[in-house]
Amino acid sequence: MLPVVAIVGRPNVGKSTLFNRLLGERQAIVHDISGVTRDRHYGESFWNDRDFTVIDTGGYLPGQSDAIVSGIRAQAEIAIREADVIVFVTDVQKGISREDDTVADLLRRQDKPVILAANKSDNSEKALDAPEFYKLGFNDLFPVSALSGSGTGELLDRLVELFPDKESVESEEKWPKISIIGRPNVGKSSLINALLKDERCIVTDIAGTTRDSINSRLEYEGKTYTLIDTAGLRKRSRVHDNIEFYSMIRTEKSIRECDVAVILVDASRGFEVQDVRLLRIAEQFNKGMIIALNKWDLVKKETNTAKEFIDAIYQKVPNLKYVPVITISATNKLRIHRIIDECRIVLDEREKKIPTSRLNQFLKEITAERPLPFKRGRQLSIKYITQVKHKPPVFSFFMNMPRELPANYRRYIENKLREQFGFKGVPVTMVFKEK
Numbered sequence: 001m002l003p004v005v006a007i008v009g010r011p012n013v014g015k016s017t018l019f020n021r022l023l024g025e026r027q028a029i030v031h032d033i034s035g036v037t038r039d040r041h042y043g044e045s046f047w048n049d050r051d052f053t054v055i056d057t058g059g060y061l062p063g064q065s066d067a068i069v070s071g072i073r074a075q076a077e078i079a080i081r082e083a084d085v086i087v088f089v090t091d092v093q094k095g096i097s098r099e100d101d102t103v104a105d106l107l108r109r110q111d112k113p114v115i116l117a118a119n120k121s122d123n124s125e126k127a128l129d130a131p132e133f134y135k136l137g138f139n140d141l142f143p144v145s146a147l148s149g150s151g152t153g154e155l156l157d158r159l160v161e162l163f164p165d166k167e168s169v170e171s172e173e174k175w176p177k178i179s180i181i182g183r184p185n186v187g188k189s190s191l192i193n194a195l196l197k198d199e200r201c202i203v204t205d206i207a208g209t210t211r212d213s214i215n216s217r218l219e220y221e222g223k224t225y226t227l228i229d230t231a232g233l234r235k236r237s238r239v240h241d242n243i244e245f246y247s248m249i250r251t252e253k254s255i256r257e258c259d260v261a262v263i264l265v266d267a268s269r270g271f272e273v274q275d276v277r278l279l280r281i282a283e284q285f286n287k288g289m290i291i292a293l294n295k296w297d298l299v300k301k302e303t304n305t306a307k308e309f310i311d312a313i314y315q316k317v318p319n320l321k322y323v324p325v326i327t328i329s330a331t332n333k334l335r336i337h338r339i340i341d342e343c344r345i346v347l348d349e350r351e352k353k354i355p356t357s358r359l360n361q362f363l364k365e366i367t368a369e370r371p372l373p374f375k376r377g378r379q380l381s382i383k384y385i386t387q388v389k390h391k392p393p394v395f396s397f398f399m400n401m402p403r404e405l406p407a408n409y410r411r412y413i414e415n416k417l418r419e420q421f422g423f424k425g426v427p428v429t430m431v432f433k434e435k
């Protein structure tokens, strides 16, 4: 589980600008691969050899103009609950405002470390106003310009120092984590109960492992897993009585924490927009994925019902055809083990490492089958490929004019990569670099 950084502050101080700045290149890479523009309020980044997750709490509460104060309170609540370190953003050009005081009050009343970013310190003259913000009561104060990036390196250095020790983060739990997610009433609790009561699974509670989910240790066919259960918790927020909102935040958190997400769908209702949204989040975080169509007992079956159902899903998310779909019934205990079997496969695929020599043989074959196009009078040419990371897999392609590579050729490469090497249920990241 990566350390979490949450960005808070009143509107227009530069939270989302700073968010994008902190994500830096990673953000661009992820965006590049999918070819889809997304509203992004969280992402992963790294600095000084530490990986971490960043949340822009402002992004969760758009259009809050008539309710700035309650919006800010809700943001601070998310930050306090989710974060390991909080970055509190203010605007030196505007000075301390009443809303800044409100945020400061909330943040002072808790124990999480806070870094104050005196933003819009665009030059040394403006940075002179930054010390005024010590009045808010936080010692870690950094004049920064999110727009130009100046000062953000110093802020990041301090941020990383405040993270929990790498060892304690890494040794927390070593088993692969499975999250069962889905809209309300799709059958998450029923499925978890069915697994917990099943004689083929040995289950132990892990008390107090995380703040907002109940985790269990599950042993099945000689392997151990951590099952992240967000279903059981329906805690009401004191500030906003918005259960959907908080259940979404919690779902996102359990996706961030897991290695493989089981997206549970109510087959009696079909595959809906919210189901797509959950899949997209899991994809965004490069998690393993499987889709389980629950309540299959309620579906009227004819010869090809399952296939038609699955085809209809792939039609809605054509770039996710690599995600396995299975049909189950939690209440009738139909094929519930298949879920763990499929998770095992996806977990193994996610850990796979392909040797560079095989990748370059592969490169020869695919470019022979379909030559790279000409751009600006020169033929595009990929020199070599390496897998730079696994769990999740990331491939680097070294080539001339990477920006000119057409999207359809990129898709061709991904399809061929999957045809040859699998990666069932696993998003692969392909980075194209100039060489």
Ligand code: GDP
Binding pocket: 009, 010, 011, 012, 013, 014, 015, 016, 017, 018, 058, 119, 120, 121, 122, 144, 145, 146, 147, 148
């Ligand atoms: P948010 O509402 O807190 O997320 O703020 P945004 O990131 O949307 O920024 C609000 C405005 O401030 C935008 O017009 C940004 O371009 C501008 N802004 C953000 N950071 C800086 C900065 O460091 N210097 C200056 N001059 N403007 C900035």
Ligand code: GDP
Binding pocket: 182, 183, 184, 185, 186, 187, 188, 189, 190, 191, 231, 294, 295, 296, 297, 298, 328, 329, 330, 331, 332
């Ligand atoms: P959750 O909100 O996702 O945790 O959903 P629950 O597990 O509480 O289930 C919601 C409702 O769907 C309950 O009435 C369950 O009995 C019912 N349900 C769950 N799984 C199945 C299933 O496989 N078949 C049928 N027919 N009903 C189911």
